[in-house]
Structure formats: C-alpha cells, structure tokens
Amino acid sequence: MRVLVVxxxxxxxxxxxxxxxxNGMDVDVAYDGIDGxxxxxxSSYDVLVLDRDLPGMSGDDICRTISAGTRTRVLMLTASVSxxxxxxxxxLGASDYITKxxxxxxxxxxxxxxxxxxxxxxx
Numbered sequence: 001m002r003v004l005v006v007x008x009x010x011x012x013x014x015x016x017x018x019x020x021x022x023n024g025m026d027v028d029v030a031y032d033g034i035d036g037x038x039x040x041x042x043s044s045y046d047v048l049v050l051d052r053d054l055p056g057m058s059g060d061d062i063c064r065t066i067s068a069g070t071r072t073r074v075l076m077l078t079a080s081v082s083x084x085x086x087x088x089x090x091x092l093g094a095s096d097y098i099t100k101x102x103x104x105x106x107x108x109x110x111x112x113x114x115x116x117x118x119x120x121x122x123x
Contacts, residue, residue, distance in 0.1 A: 067093025
C-alpha cells in the first residue's frame with residue numbers, strides 16, 4: 001500500500017513513516033503543503049495522511065483538490081479536535097479524521113481500512 005504523510009512536525013512525520021513502513025507500507029513524507037500537494041498530484045497513493053495546518057498550502061486546500069480529482073483516500077491527522085472542525089474536514093472530502101494525540105494502532109487500522117485492507121489497493 002502506498003501512503004503519503006504530509007505533516008510539518010518533522011519528528012512526528014518521521015515517526016509515523018517509520019511505523020507505517022514497519023507495517024509493510026510504502027511511505028513517502030512531505031513536511032509542508034506545497035511539497036505535499038506536488039507529491040500527491042505527481043504520483044499515485046492509496047492513502048494520504050494529512051495535517052490541516054501546514055505551511056505553504058493548507059491541508060484543507062490539499063484535501064479539497066485531492067479528494068475531488070483522484071482515487072486517493074484522505075485521512076486527516078490533526079490537532080483540530082472540535083466537532084465543527086471534524087465536520088468541516090469531512091465536507092472537504094476527507095474519508096477519515098483522527099485527532100492528535102492518537103493511538104498508532106488506530107492509525108494503522110484506519111489506513112488499512114481506507115486502502116482496501118491488508119494489501120491495499122494496487123494501482
């Protein structure tokens with residue numbers, strides 16, 4: 001399964017990527033919105049793990065564009081915890097929404113669910 005993690009907290013992004021790789025996923029990482037958007041539109045991913053508050057280009061703008069124009073499923077991983085923020089994320093096209101702090105096992109399970117199971121959707 002191919003996963004793109006777009007997260008500006010470098011230590012968190014790298015830890016998530018390492019953990020997902022240990023779970024057999026092919027993972028790329030971007031640390032800002034501009035690079036994340038470029039990577040998400042230049043290559044095919046099963047799941048995009050996306051922070052909302054990113055430098056350069058907001059996660060909301062990336063989510064809106066990616067969910068409308070690709071088959072990539074968007075999982076927002078964000079500190080925005082209110083019910084209104086969660087609802088807004090789904091209206092933007094997110095397939096799932098996890099708030100920080102989070103349990104890594106939940107993140108892995110949700111990525112598998114979005115990506116089509118253990119093997120993920122191959123493109």
